[in-house]
Amino acid sequence: MPVPKAELHLHIEGTLEPELAFALAARNGVTLPYADTEALREAYRFSDLQSFLDLYYGLMAVLRTAEDFTELADAYLARAGEQGVRHAEIFFDPQAHTARGVPFGVVVEGLCAALDRAEERYGISTRLIMCFLRDESAESAMATLEAAKPYLGRITGVGLDSAEVGHPPAKFREVYEEAARLGLRRVAHAGEEGPAAYVREALDVLGVERIDHGLRCLEDPELVERLARERVPLTLCPLSNVRLRAIDAIGDHPLRTMLAAGLVATVNSDDPAYFGGYVEDNFDAVRDALGLGEEELRTLARNSFLAAFLEDDEELRGRYLAEVEAYGFGA
Numbered sequence: 001m002p003v004p005k006a007e008l009h010l011h012i013e014g015t016l017e018p019e020l021a022f023a024l025a026a027r028n029g030v031t032l033p034y035a036d037t038e039a040l041r042e043a044y045r046f047s048d049l050q051s052f053l054d055l056y057y058g059l060m061a062v063l064r065t066a067e068d069f070t071e072l073a074d075a076y077l078a079r080a081g082e083q084g085v086r087h088a089e090i091f092f093d094p095q096a097h098t099a100r101g102v103p104f105g106v107v108v109e110g111l112c113a114a115l116d117r118a119e120e121r122y123g124i125s126t127r128l129i130m131c132f133l134r135d136e137s138a139e140s141a142m143a144t145l146e147a148a149k150p151y152l153g154r155i156t157g158v159g160l161d162s163a164e165v166g167h168p169p170a171k172f173r174e175v176y177e178e179a180a181r182l183g184l185r186r187v188a189h190a191g192e193e194g195p196a197a198y199v200r201e202a203l204d205v206l207g208v209e210r211i212d213h214g215l216r217c218l219e220d221p222e223l224v225e226r227l228a229r230e231r232v233p234l235t236l237c238p239l240s241n242v243r244l245r246a247i248d249a250i251g252d253h254p255l256r257t258m259l260a261a262g263l264v265a266t267v268n269s270d271d272p273a274y275f276g277g278y279v280e281d282n283f284d285a286v287r288d289a290l291g292l293g294e295e296e297l298r299t300l301a302r303n304s305f306l307a308a309f310l311e312d313d314e315e316l317r318g319r320y321l322a323e324v325e326a327y328g329f330g331a
C-alpha cells in the first residue's frame with residue numbers, strides 16, 4: 001500500500017480518461033473528433049500548453065448531466081484510493097461548464113453525489129474548491145461566485161487557474177475579498193509559468209493560504225524565506241511540470257532544494273489523465289529521479305495533511321498524521 005497522503009491540487013476535469021470520455025460522448029450524443037480511445041490517447045501526448053488547453057476544454061463537451069460529473073469524480077476517487085489518497089481537495093472549473101449551458105448546480109450536485117460516498121467506498125475524506133478561470137474577466141469570476149451562493153455549504157474554498165501569464169492575481173482582488181467575506185478558504189495557482197511576483201501578489205493581494213505550483217518562487221530568495229517562515233504550503237505537480245515544459249526533465253525538478261529550504265512542499269497530480277500519472281506515480285517519479293529517501297517522502301506525506309483544510313476536523317487530521325508516522329516504507 002502506498003504512503004497515506006492528501007491530494008490538494010487536482011482538477012477533476014483533468015481526470016477524464018479516454019475510455020470514460022467515449023462512454024459519456026456515446027451516452028450524450030456528442031461526436032468526438034477521434035476515431036477511438038487509442039487515437040484520443042495519442043492526442044493526450046500534446047507537446048505544449050496551447051494544445052493541452054484546446055484538448056482539455058474541447059473534451060469537456062462530453063460532460064452534460066449530474067450523473068456524468070458523478071461518474072467522473074467516482075472514477076478519480078477509486079484511483080486515488082489505490083494511490084494511497086486519504087483526503088482529497090478537488091478543484092473544479094464552473095465557468096468551463098456554465099459557458100456551455102451546464103448549470104452550476106448540476107455540476108456541484110453531480111460531484112457531491114460521488115464525494116458523499118467517498119468516505120464509505122474508498123476511505124477518502126473530501127473538500128471541494130471552485131476555481132476561477134484567470135483568462136476570463138473579473139466580472140465573470142464575480143458572477144460565478146454569485147452563482148455559487150446557494151451551494152456554499154458544499155464548497156470549502158476558491159482557487160485561480162488556467163493560463164497564468166498576463167493575468168496577475170490582483171485582477172481578482174474584489175472577487176477574493178468577497179470570497180473571504182463569505183468564509184471561503186483561498187488558494188491560487190501562481191509561479192508556474194508566471195513570475196515570482198505573482199506569488200507575492202497572491203499572498204498580499206488575494207490573501208491566499210496555499211500556493212498552487214509556486215515553482216518560480218525560487219527566483220526570489222526573500223520570497224522563499226518568507227514562504228518557509230510563514231509555513232505557506234506549495235502544491236507541486238512534478239509530472240505536470242515536465243509535460244507543460246516548466247522544467248525539461250523530472251531529474252531537474254527542484255523539489256529537493258525546496259524541502260531543504262524549509263518550504264512546506266507537497267506532491268500532487270494536477271490533471272492526471274493528461275500528464276501521465278496519478279499522485280503516487282508523481283511520488284514514484286520524484287523518488288526515482290531525485291533519489292528521495294524515506295524521510296523526505298514521509299515529510300511530503302506529512303506536509304500534505306498539515307496543508308489540508310481540515311481545521312474543522314483536527315481529530316481526523318491527527319489520525320492521518322499518525323498513519324504517516326506509522327507507515328513503513330519499503331515494507
Ligand SMILES: [Zn+2]
Pocket residue numbers: 009011161189212270271
Ligand atoms: Zn493546476
